[in-house]
Amino acid sequence: MKRKTVYIIVAVVAALVLLTFGAGWYMLDYALKPDYNRRDTAVVYKQIAYEYPWTRPWIDSLKHARALRDTFITTPAGERHHALFVRNPRSMGRTAIVVHGYTDCSIRMLPIASIYERMGYNILVPDLHAHGLSDGDDIQMGWKDRNDIIRWIYVARRMFRDADRSPRIVLHGVSMGAATVMNVSGEKLPDGVCCFVEDCGFTSAWDEFSHQLGEQFGLPDFPVLYAASMLCKLRYGWTFGEASSLKQLGKRHTPMLYIHGTSDNYVPSAMVLPLFNMNPAYENKADKTLRYNDIWLTPGCAHAKSYHDYPYEYERKVKKFVAKHIGRL
Known part of the structure; x- marks a missing residue:
């Protein structure tokens, strides 16, 4: 009788483990499968x-x-990775690299890239790994993408x-692209990267998946998210x-x-405050003092709709911030 009970317990535990990892595998494929x-x-x-008719002309x-x-590297x-680019004769060595979001592509970033073209910048708009025309079979949630953007x-x-001027670069990302440029900001970068704009980025892949697991499936983090993160490490080399x-x-x-x-209910707007508070200031190279970064909460905007809903104010905010760090014409 005792042996039978042990067998039942072992069988139940094994079934639960298999079910958990099966659910984790499903979640991993569901979350990281490209379009x-x-x-x-x-x-x-x-x-x-249709969405940004003012950019069509x-x-x-x-x-x-x-x-x-188009350019490929x-x-x-x-793998072959793709980007769109526009060379601006008025650039004076200034370039904007604009990064798209989850299951999106470089073309979708052209409306925001147009802000920088009007400012006189060269623009480079990459397709991230497994997006657009770039190779890849798995979405990297902005983590391994940071190396591609570098x-x-x-x-x-x-x-x-520009033989006469040092390069000056701004990185601007939206959604997963925003997470990507924030991840880039923590790395050692070449000279010339002057500032960043992050629009509705998430605090971590774990936090975003946790939110989606609850919103879409009504499930807690344990045990599925833990299993999926472990499988991601085994399969792709990184954890949530x-x-x-x-x-x-x-x-x-x-x-x-x-x-x-x-x-924003997709990447909860509450995420922006921990991000800002983690890095609320930067060192001014001229006088070695700390200056505060900028934050703008767009009233009533859903996910990645700030530029769509407030195009003039969005452009004004971006121009003002970037000009402060890169310089005006």
């Missing part, structure tokens, strides 16, 4: 024309002049080299907990503009 229609660029251009003019160009892993920084420095923009921000004092919609 397999991502290469249909014609559809994305139509979406942009600009994009059409770039295409007509063949100024909107090969990563150390042998690679694009070096590409931009070579591509837009280490993919932390919050920790990256704590490494360095970096000029950063934080933007977040107050009605």
Whole structure:
């Protein structure tokens, strides 16, 4: 009788373990699977024309002049990664690298990139790993993507080299792209990276998945999220907990503009305050004093809709912040 009870307990525990890891595997595939229609660029251009009609004449003019160009690089892993770029004759060595969000692509960032083109900047808009025209089979939630963006920084420095001026670069990301540029900010970077703009980024992959697990499935973190994170480590080499923009921000004092919609339920707007408070100031190189970063909570905006809902004020805020750190024409 005792032996039978032990067998039953072992069988139940084994079944629960298998069920947990099965659920974790499903969650991992569900969360990190790319959009397999991502290469249909014609559809994305139509979406942009509908959502941001004021950018259509600009994009059409770039295409007509063949100024909107493609470039590809090969990563150390042998993957081909893609970016769009526009060379601006008024740049004076200044470049904006604009980074898209989850299951999105470079084309979707052209409306925000247009802000920098009007400011006279070169623009480089990459497709992250497993997005758009870039190779890859798994979404990296802005964590391993940070290394790809650092690679694009070096590409931009070579591509837009100005013999008379030192490079000056701003990184601007939205959603997962915002998490990416915050992750980049914690790394040792080449000279010339002057400031960052993060728009509705999450504190960590763990926090975002925890929120989505509760919102979509009504489940607590334990045990599924723990199992999925462990499987992610085994399968892709990183965990949800280490993919932390919050920790990256704590490494360095970096000029950063934080933007977040107050009605964002996808990446909860409450996440922006811990991010800002982790890195509320930066060192002014001129006088070695600490200056405060900027934060803007956009009233009533849903996820990644701040520019859509407040285009003029968004552009004004970005121009003012970036000009402070990179300089005016």
